[in-house]
Amino acid sequence: MRIAVIGAGIVGVTTAYELSADGHEVTVFERHGAVAEETSFANAGVVAPGYVTPWAAPGMPGKVLKHLFSRHAPVRVSLPLSAADLRWMWQWRQACRLDTYLANRERMQRLAFYSRERLHWLTDSLQLEYDRSPGYLVLLRTEKDQRMVQPSLQVLREAGVAFHEIDAEQARGVEPALNPDTPFLGAVHLPDDEVGNCRQFAILLKRAAADAGARFEFGTSVRPLDRASPTTLVVQATDAAPRQQAFDAVVVCGGVESAQLLRPLGLRLPLAPVHGYSISAPIHEPLNAPRSALMDERYKVAVTRLGGRVRVAGTAEIGGDPRRHRASALRTLYKVLQDWFPGAAQLSNTCAAVQEWKGARPMLPDGPPVLGASGIPGVWVNLGHGSSGWALSCGSARVVADLMAGHAPLLDIEGLGLERLLG
Numbered sequence: 303m304r305i306a307v308i309g310a311g312i313v314g315v316t317t318a319y320e321l322s323a324d325g326h327e328v329t330v331f332e333r334h335g336a337v338a339e340e341t342s343f344a345n346a347g348v349v350a351p352g353y354v355t356p357w358a359a360p361g362m363p364g365k366v367l368k369h370l371f372s373r374h375a376p377v378r379v380s381l382p383l384s385a386a387d388l389r390w391m392w393q394w395r396q397a398c399r400l401d402t403y404l405a406n407r408e409r410m411q412r413l414a415f416y417s418r419e420r421l422h423w424l425t426d427s428l429q430l431e432y433d434r435s436p437g438y439l440v441l442l443r444t445e446k447d448q449r450m451v452q453p454s455l456q457v458l459r460e461a462g463v464a465f466h467e468i469d470a471e472q473a474r475g476v477e478p479a480l481n482p483d484t485p486f487l488g489a490v491h492l493p494d495d496e497v498g499n500c501r502q503f504a505i506l507l508k509r510a511a512a513d514a515g516a517r518f519e520f521g522t523s524v525r526p527l528d529r530a531s532p533t534t535l536v537v538q539a540t541d542a543a544p545r546q547q548a549f550d551a552v553v554v555c556g557g558v559e560s561a562q563l564l565r566p567l568g569l570r571l572p573l574a575p576v577h578g579y580s581i582s583a584p585i586h587e588p589l590n591a592p593r594s595a596l597m598d599e600r601y602k603v604a605v606t607r608l609g610g611r612v613r614v615a616g617t618a619e620i621g622g623d624p625r626r627h628r629a630s631a632l633r634t635l636y637k638v639l640q641d642w643f644p645g646a647a648q649l650s651n652t653c654a655a656v657q658e659w660k661g662a663r664p665m666l667p668d669g670p671p672v673l674g675a676s677g678i679p680g681v682w683v684n685l686g687h688g689s690s691g692w693a694l695s696c697g698s699a700r701v702v703a704d705l706m707a708g709h710a711p712l713l714d715i716e717g718l719g720l721e722r723l724l725g
């Protein structure tokens with residue numbers, strides 16, 4: 303088949319690779335000049351399937367309200383809020399019911415474990431070399447953090463994930479550079495989880511997709527799909543007139559823009575941008591830097607080692623101006639880095655080297671992404687991966703490629719299709 307993939311974030315690149323490897327004639331359209339320039343650019347890089355759970359969970363609305371006015375809030379609601387944001391928040395609130403949460407958690411974890419297998423398989427079989435480190439440590443500052451983490455530990459037990467509850471001294475054995483002056487109670491250590499550089503992986507997999515025959519048209523925007531002829535795209539390269547190009551099938555992997563692309567087809571997807579931030583800085587002294595990935599459970603901030611850099615990522619911001627960097631959110635990231643790894647990164651006198659970044663998680667209100675047929679002939683979707691798109695991408699892409707080939711995917715795909723949202 304001649305297939306168009308719209309978007310070259312991690313989801314579009316993995317999809318393009320799988321479809322090309324299956325022998326299809328694939329063209330990828332990306333409005334930026336390279337892969338992974340939007341949300342896949344500087345995420346935390348954590349791959350921890352047992353922690354891939356919906357944000358729509360019992361008790362979450364109360365937690366969000368409690369944090370509204372706190373200084374280092376992990377979740378923020380910013381003005382202005384659009385009507386779509388308000389509608390999304392209402393649907394999110396509905397999805398916090400226990401039965402809905404449990405069903406969606408099981409769906410996300412099913413996909414996350416499969417996806418990690420696929421990630422490892424691709425990494426090994428294609429010999430992809432990107433910055434990655436094994437192990438994940440969830441830091442618990444106080445007894446309260448320890449109490450709060452218990453439901454997640456139960457989830458890990460049920461999912462059969464290997465983890466150890468360890469005290470502060472043992473945690474310092476795992477991450478020797480942890481600041482000796484920051485007291486904490488202990489940690490949860492997950493030796494089988496990992497961190498990897500999503501953007502580097504996307505760049506390498508793009509090359510593998512191109513080797514398998516995929517064509518990448520960068521600097522090329524795709525207009526919203528046309529109801530009369532949804533697989534004929536109107537595309538426009540920079541400084542060129544719009545042109546039409548016909549395909550047998552189209553896969554929408556446009557991250558937060560996907561809802562706009564599909565809207566003319568009558569598909570109204572409740573997809574909201576939930577913004578987050580990261581800072582990345584060169585490592586100043588390797589002995590003071592993390593070895594792998596950590597999560598500060600109180601602030602919900604990840605600190606990760608990506609080769610010669612340390613990255614700190616977190617915050618969930620609903621609404622607000624996407625171009626504006628909120629100073630207080632960045633301050634929280636610097637504070638967490640300073641608390642745990644002071645002296646690890648070159649922060650002063652090297653402003654140009656510190657990268658401050660804001661990204662938009664393409665988030666559906668209930669949690670899991672949607673994969674597969676859209677219900678419109680020839681139009682397929684792979685979107686809505688929210689806060690776990692890196693961890694879910696390789697499995698999602700394989701599922702979509704199998705469905706497009708008419709095979710049953712190796713993964714049970716119950717609840718991962720568009721019908722979940724459209725009723």
Ligand SMILES: Cc1cc2nc3c(=O)[nH]c(=O)nc-3n(C[C@H](O)[C@H](O)[C@H](O)COP(=O)(O)OP(=O)(O)OC[C@H]3O[C@@H](n4cnc5c(N)ncnc54)[C@H](O)[C@@H]3O)c2cc1C
Pocket residue numbers: 308309310311312313314331332333334337338339340341342343344345346347348349522523524525555556557558559560563577578579580604615616660661662663664685686687688689690691692693694
């Ligand atoms: C602070 C932060 C931390 C995160 N940490 C993690 C983590 O630790 N682990 C994890 O698994 N996930 C994490 N995520 C989530 C993850 O980054 C996203 O889920 C993932 O990047 C989404 O990938 P995507 O390909 O769907 O979207 P994107 O990367 O945004 O790609 C979509 C692409 O489509 C293109 N596009 C859109 N519309 C058009 C059009 N009309 N024409 C042409 N091109 C178009 C865009 O330019 C873009 O390149 C984090 C996110 C944030 C913000």
